[in-house]
Amino acid sequence: MPLEGRALLFVGPDGSGRFTLANAIGVTLNIPMVTSYTTRPKRPRETDGKEYHFVSEDKFKAMQEANEFIEVVQSDDFYYGIRKEDCQQLLEKAGSFFAILSPEGCEIFKREFTNTLTIFVYADRDTVVQRQIERGDDPETIKRHLSHYEEIMAYKDKCDIAIPNYDLASTAQELTNRIEKFLGIEHHPDSKY
Template identity: 40%
Template sequence: MSEQKDRELIFVFTGPDGSGRKTVADSVGTTLGITKVISYATRRPRPGEVNGQDYHFITPELYDQFDADGDFIESVTVNGNRYGLRGKDIAYSLKKGGSIYLILNHEGAHALKDMYGERVVRLFIYADRRTVQERQAQEGIDPDIIKSNLDQYETAIRYQPRCEHAFENYDLAHTVFEISNTLESYLERNLEERD
């Protein structure tokens, strides 16, 4: 029996902070067996975040070294913290396992689309402003960071029309189901149902 390799696509989950894009992305990735590529960040982990799972949390000095070596294909500063994505992490993951997914802000999503073109499928995850604020407060995120994130909410929302797909996230199970079905059509593989 021959095994069909997934198409080498890059699924980018984007949208406002607090929209649930990380939870949705990780649930979809697990459901479909897609490899996650993790960005680097110079900030400290927030409540519930795990190094090597949410971000690679590194020192500003190591970040500067990677940046000086030209490792980052995308690097942004948000709220005084730097976030970067290493090109070799993407190349390695694509070669190793077919399609991959990432969780990026609109700048990162745009940079990847410019670089990889049609291989990038952007999935915009959103919720209304009040819901976003409530979710971040429930997560125990610092009020100053929540305020800063809300200040950037409109900018993030304006990126929605540039994305290939948009999903309103109020019911996690429904959103994950809907996105998984959408991505299955891109992957072009026949999944067998197992008991």
């Protein structure tokens, strides 16, 4: 049975700024993020429990065998998953949450929740490369991410909203207005974004 509550699902290529944008909107609209678990190594500026819960492959597999995850996606030999219990707790507390997902994860979430809004955040290939360089990704990681760029971009037309992200403040403001309509809340004229 699908879970009640509103889920904002952010999708897009690596380096599109979907994390930054989703977090800015989460803060503005007071919507919490459900944090994925992953077996991939932590990047230099990441904090365990913030961007992801970083766990060993053994721990991840044990959680998977206990059916704790709504979805599990494998990408580049790393596993990613979101716990159903984490989503339920956020829905009970806040009535909504946002998640950063792959296209596959997004499709699974659309089946699991009654009320979803899929938001595709993107930028051109050169911009996403530049952003990955700026955040300290090594050339091998960037090459791996780019190998998925076209495949992820192909999901754009399946989303409720597709928005290019070149200027965070204006993108966040436009997206906030559109999400407020979905959530049925009035626009905050004093909103930061």
